[in-house]
Amino acid sequence: MATILIIDDEPGIRGLLKALLHEDGHTFLEAGAGPEGVALYDARRPDMVFCDVVLPELDGIAVLKRIKALNPMVPVVVMTADSSTELAIRAMSLGASDYLVKPFGAKRTARMVRETLKSLRPEEPSVSVPVIDPHDTQPLLGNTDEMYEVFKLIGRVASQSLTVLVLGESGTGKELVARAIHSHSPQRDGPFIAVNCAAIPESLLESELFGHEKGAFTGADRQRTGKFELAGNGTLFLDEIGDMSLAVQAKLLRVIQDQEFYRLGGSQTVRTTARILAATNHDLREEAGTGRFREDLFYRLSGVVIRLPALRDRRDDIPMLAEHFLRKSAHDLKRSVRSMMPGALEILRKYHWPGNIRELANVVQQAVLQATGPTIIPAQFESLVSDPxxxxxxxxxxxxxxxxxxxxxxxxxxxxxxxxxxxxxxxxxxxxxxxxxxxxxxxxxxxxxxxxxxxxxxxxxxxxxxxxxxxxxxxx
Missing domain, CATH: 1.10.10 (Arc Repressor Mutant, subunit A)
Structure with missing residues (x-):
């Protein structure tokens, strides 16, 4: 049993939460405005807080920051009817323990409360987090439970100086996750450098990453600065790291361990403070087991793992994504396409999407290009997708x-x-x-x-x- 504070200006929401959680025997405190909620927390120090984002006098994000200033360890669950990615990531990066989108399910809410209260460890030190500029985030979209778990994990790891491994099929948006982490991290004022390890020949990848000195090899007619140096105090994103050769993996491991390296042909140590994020569509654990990927590097990279679901596993996000790509394509192609017929959208929902979000963006762009009016009709998608x-x-x-x-x-x-x-x-x-x-x-x-x-x-x-x-x- 615990004492739970509910801060929401809607009595119906407060009553609903009390009804959902009543069976576990909790005691409830209620506040209908931001300042009242902060004062009630300070006076009574409840075990857990539910806080709406839209509140009179003081919004929920400000309430979250004030309560966290009073007690960094108290779990605060942010509630909102707004399903925006930025709000979810920002709330988590500011210390929220979870994020609920209204209307929320009874079983999930009750389970989340039980797990949160069970995991409380007051002896853990607090972690300071930066205030985030809400305009920096890339369009990482989704309002399914699977994507909210991704958003929450991004918010939790962004402020830490941890190496993050993003896993997912090709086209699921792994680079968008990396960019979101960077834009909410202490490194956000530095550059974000992305390297596709699968697109660069093995013989050139080492020079691409670490640079080389003049005369290091045939054709090296001048010194070259590698991506680690270019990243400076920013973020280096190594995409498709599973395609990196074992020789380059060995050098990367040393950089992660020692934060220093040598340019090819060089004898002088180069220091780096760049944060490393990596992504792959390979099963690195299996690759390490067969010797195709260094096991020690795998463990270094997988301190924090974010798994992106395939588009076919988050079909409820397809309408939101399709509408985003329609607006973007119409703007880029200067077409007056504004909507899709329900039948056209249903075709997108049923398709298997082996190419994931990248394929969806391409299909919508082609449909916008082919459209003869302001609305995309089913036939335009039927000609572009076929179930494999x-x-x-x-x-x-x-x-x-x-x-x-x-x-x-x-x-x-x-x-x-x-x-x-x-x-x-x-x-x-x-x-x-x-x-x-x-x-x-x-x-x-x-x-x-x-x-x-x-x-x-x-x-x-x-x-x-x-x-x-x-x-x-x-x-x-």
Whole structure:
């Protein structure tokens, strides 16, 4: 049990939080304005604080900073209806323990409170964090739970002088994460230097990173300054570090350990204070296990790991991203395209996106270029995307959604499918059998009775249906 302070000018929100958390036996304090909330915290020193961003007299960010000044260790959860990336990162970088977007789910909120209170360690030292310029952040977009976890981790690590490894498939926005960390870090006044290790030949990468002296090798007719020196007291981002050769990895490890290096052909030590951020789409742990990546370097890089989800795993972010790319493309191409039809957006939501956000940006740009009016219609996206998975492997739309079924049929026709009926009928049949088997806990006799077919017939259809049911079937 704990004492929880709720600062929100809406009595309904305060009542909702109390109802969600009441079962755990907590005691609640309430304030309807910023100054009142700060004063109540100072007087009563509760164990945890929920604070809305939009408050009378003193906004939530200011309240967060004042409460943290009174007690840096108290967990403060920021609440808002604004799903902006910048606000999430800024709140976390200023010491918020979590960030909730209204409306928030009951189970997630209760679990978050339990985990936060359980993890409290008053003996830990406080960490000072810089005040962030909200206009510096790159457009790292998303309002799904997966992306809010990313935003919160960025806010927590940005102010630390830690090496960060960003993992994710190609096109997921790893460089945007690195830029967001840089723009919220003490190094933000220094340069941000990005190096794509996969795009530079192995023979040139060492010189690119560390520089070389005149005469170091054939063709070295003058001294060259490497990226470590150019980064100065800023940030060096090593993209696709999994493609770096073992020889260069050894030199990079020394730089991370000793913060010094030699230019190629040089004998004088060069010091560096640049912060190193790295990214890859490889599984570095597996690569280290096979000897293709240095294990010691892997552990040096992976002190903090941020994992970016693939676009297909955050489909609810597709409308926001598509609208952003539409506005950007319309501006860049000087086109008067302003919107997308719902059917066009639905095509984007259903597509598998093997190229992730980079592919989405390209598709939207092409659609804007092809548009003949102010609105993008479904046909313009149908000509640009095609699901790389076999048609038979697609999940059939729900049997009770004729609109979704029609969209699926039209997509198959657009891809010149000559057998629309059979795979859709098979998919529906297997979905129905799987649902019935699941309900009957795998009992074939009971399932056959509900389906209105003979048990032998059901048995012949089991291989695919077993997978949909999620468990083995039984004879009786």
């Amino acid at each position: 998975r076999p048609k038979e492997a697609r999940v059939a739309p729900t049997p009770f959604d004729p609109v979704a079924l029609r969209e699926e049929v039209l997509q198959r026709i657009a891809s010149n499918d000559q057998n629309v009926l059979t795979p859709l009928m098979n998919a529906y049949e297997q979905a129905i059998i799987g649902a019935v088997l699941d309900h009957c806990q795998g009992n074939m006799s009971s399932a056959a009775k509900h389906l209105g077919i003979h048990r032998v017939t059901l048995k012949s259809k089991l291989p695919a249906a077993r997978q949909l049911a999620g468990e083995l079937t039984t004879e009786e």
